[in-house]
Amino acid sequence: MAGNSYGTLYKVTTFGESHGEALGGIIDGCPPGIQLDFEAIEVDMARRKPGQSAIVTQRKEPDAVQFLSGIFEGKTTGTPIGFIIPNTNQKSDDYSHIKDNYRPSHADYVYDQKYGFRDYRGGGRSSARETASRVVAGAIAKQMLPEIKINAYVSSVGPIHLETPYQELDFSKIESNPVRCPDEKSAAIMEEYIRDIRKQGDTVGGVVTCVIQNVPVGLGEPVFDKLHAELGKAMLSINAVKGFEYGSGFSGSEMKGSEHNDLYNPDGSTKTNLSGGIQGGISNGMDIYFRVAFKPVATIMQTQDSLDNKGNITPMTGKGRHDPCVVPRAVPIVEAMAAIVLADFYLINKTY
Ligand SMILES: Cc1cc2nc3c(=O)[nH]c(=O)nc-3n(C[C@H](O)[C@H](O)[C@H](O)COP(=O)(O)O)c2cc1C
Numbered sequence: 001m002a003g004n005s006y007g008t009l010y011k012v013t014t015f016g017e018s019h020g021e022a023l024g025g026i027i028d029g030c031p032p033g034i035q036l037d038f039e040a041i042e043v044d045m046a047r048r049k050p051g052q053s054a055i056v057t058q059r060k061e062p063d064a065v066q067f068l069s070g071i072f073e074g075k076t077t078g079t080p081i082g083f084i085i086p087n088t089n090q091k092s093d094d095y096s097h098i099k100d101n102y103r104p105s106h107a108d109y110v111y112d113q114k115y116g117f118r119d120y121r122g123g124g125r126s127s128a129r130e131t132a133s134r135v136v137a138g139a140i141a142k143q144m145l146p147e148i149k150i151n152a153y154v155s156s157v158g159p160i161h162l163e164t165p166y167q168e169l170d171f172s173k174i175e176s177n178p179v180r181c182p183d184e185k186s187a188a189i190m191e192e193y194i195r196d197i198r199k200q201g202d203t204v205g206g207v208v209t210c211v212i213q214n215v216p217v218g219l220g221e222p223v224f225d226k227l228h229a230e231l232g233k234a235m236l237s238i239n240a241v242k243g244f245e246y247g248s249g250f251s252g253s254e255m256k257g258s259e260h261n262d263l264y265n266p267d268g269s270t271k272t273n274l275s276g277g278i279q280g281g282i283s284n285g286m287d288i289y290f291r292v293a294f295k296p297v298a299t300i301m302q303t304q305d306s307l308d309n310k311g312n313i314t315p316m317t318g319k320g321r322h323d324p325c326v327v328p329r330a331v332p333i334v335e336a337m338a339a340i341v342l343a344d345f346y347l348i349n350k351t352y
Contacts, residue, residue, distance in 0.1 A: 006234065009347035010141060012340055014133035016085075018122030019095070024084035025133035027140060029347060030070065032078030034143055041065060041139040045085075047332040048135045050321070053178035055194045056329055059321045061089050065136050081140065085132050094319065095121045101316055102307045105298040112309065122320070128239040131333045138336020141343035148342060152210040152334040154181040154327045155291065157190040158197070166211050166289060180331045198324035201301030205242075205294050206327035208334045212277070212288040212342070217268070219283040219345040226281025227288075227345060234337040235292045240326055243293030247276020262286075292334055294326050 005013040009029045016023030042065075046052065050059040063085055070081030099120050102109035107126035111118040118124055142150065151171040155162045162183050173182040179194070181187035190206075197204045220227025232244045252260055252274060262270035270286055277288035299318040306316035323329065 018127030019090040141339035203296040246290035
């Protein structure tokens with residue numbers, strides 16, 4: 001299958017299915033000599049892994065990464081970094097109900113139409129288990145760019161919104177609750193809401209906000225490979241993502257130029273930052289911030305009509321262990337994809 005790689009110079013390829021032997025990946029282009037902090041990689045993996053709290057899927061996977069190449073005495077060698085993440089809990093679920101049936105709003109139908117055959121167990125390649133490999137590649141990319149700070153957090157769950165601007169939030173609180181919302185009051189309401197939705201056998205969407213600080217001026221290419229275009233592609237490549245906006249986003253379209261313009265300070269920084277840290281596709285040194293909208297995922301524990309592969313509409317009830325709301329687990333995935341994009345542009349910049 002094509003389309004399993006991302007990046008030009010920091011090139012990440014992933015492989016694996018939800019219920020296969022293992023997931024894994026190859027990172028090609030990582031510079032030599034980076035002393036890796038393996039604990040930091042494990043921390044990010046633990047933030048994504050299933051079973052981490054009562055408000056995510058209860059599948060139990062340790063998501064332990066085994067590095068196979070490209071690292072010697074704890075340092076990157078500059079050769080491809082190969083790794084696997086064994087699937088240890090892959091045999092416990094019965095997915096025979098989706099063998100010949102297509103869940104509404106999942107990828108079953110399009111995979112069958114495109115390839116004529118699919119590994120239906122747990123969604124196969126379309127499962128967000130694939131994102132575990134991205135988190136490994138992102139954790140290494142973060143270590144390549146230690147001066148750049150990437151913080152993502154949950155800013156809404158269904159109808160519950162955290163309206164506080166990111167500048168007034170304490171990012172050290174993001175990990176203080178299972179929702180990953182830095183405002184503890186909002187987090188408690190969001191958690192309650194997710195628990196309630198789960199009890200109803202339903203799912204709910206949400207928004208992850210990401211803030212990237214200390215980005216040097218000059219990352220991003222001027223025409224097609226604009227920094228925000230690549231961030232948008234990276235975020236929209238994450239499962240269940242339905243929207244991306246950066247800076248003032250859609251709300252900027254309602255403003256006047258006199259309100260929206262970011263006026264300069266003598267050092268080139270700007271007094272406001274409605275542009276979201278990118279101008280003309282190139283980072284301008286201000287904070288980059290964007291929002292990623294996730295849908296309520298498809299598998300619900302209620303009965304809905306599905307389509308079978310003979311063209312019959314038949315009722316189906318979700319089975320197995322699923323996420324009632326994916327945003328708490330999506331936070332490290334958003335950070336990982338942001339880090340991969342920045343690492344790629346950082347290396348591209350060095351070729352000038
Ligand atoms: C962290 C994460 C966990 C997910 N968990 C589930 C899940 O438990 N059940 C489900 O039906 N979809 C889940 N999804 C979403 C599916 O992977 C996704 O909807 C599917 O691949 C179809 O792609 P699309 O929604 O982007 O069109 C999850 C997505 C993410 C990011």
